[in-house]
Amino acid sequence: MKATEVPAIDGAYLFEPTPYADERGFFSRTFDAEVVRSVGLDPDAFVQDSVSRSARGVLRGLHLRSGAxxxxxxxxxxxxxxxxxxxxxxxxxxYLGRAFFELSDATQRSVYIPAGCAHGFQALTEPADTSYRIDRPHDPAEDVTIAYDDPDLAIPWPLPVTSASQRDREAPSLAAVLKRLDLEQTER
Structure with missing residues (x-):
């Protein structure tokens, strides 16, 4: 497994395994504590694993957590x-840098996203299962959502959006979220 820094996002890493494929299919290591440790991250910091299944065209995000x-x-x-x-x-x-990746079952690549960064994705296949490891238990009171179609971000979503949650469809603009986060930071 190889770890590569993501130039557009300070502290983000792309982890690329080397799947072994033969006539039976493939085998791939998807997490390696030593490789994670080698880039200065604590592999024991992850406390929760989750998975989502999405139909083709579904968009999830852009999400982040306030507070820590x-x-x-x-x-x-x-x-x-x-x-x-x-x-x-x-x-x-x-700050305000954006990075785009295609993640797939064929490559089994993982992206490490530092705290303070927003994340979202669109399913390109029917279905797409996305696995998450997070470093804090989820607290819905800290959920923050940014409009996925915000013109200041101009994210080139590859497909028409077939479905998104109500929260994602009604999310505030990037400017409104930045103002909210700045106020929260000031109050601390």
Whole structure:
């Protein structure tokens, strides 16, 4: 497994395994604590694993957590997704940077998303299963959502959006979320 820094997002990494394929199918290591440790991350920091299944065209995001934030390790375990990360950390050298990835079951690549970054994806296949490892238990009171079609982000979603949650469809603009996060930071 190889870890590569993501230039557009400070502290983000792409983890690329080397699947072994033969006539039976394939075998792939999807997590390696030593490789995670080698880039300065604590593999024991992850406390919760989750999975979502999405139909082709479904869009999930853009999501992040307020407060201490939430770091994630995201992988498409079945199918393919178009994955998006946006850096919303005001002190980051890549503030407002965006990175796009295609994650799939064929490559089993994972993206590490630092706390303070927004994340979203669109399912490119029918279905697409997305696995998440997160470093804090989920607290719905800290959920923050940004409009996935915000013109300031201009994310090139590859397919028409066939479905999104009500929360995602009604999400505020990037500017409104940045203002909210700045106010929360000031109050701390």
């Amino acid at each position: 934030g939430e770091a994630k390790l995201v992988r498409c375990s079945y199918g393919r997704i178009f994955d998006v990360v946006v850096d919303l950390r005001p002190d980051s050298p890549t």
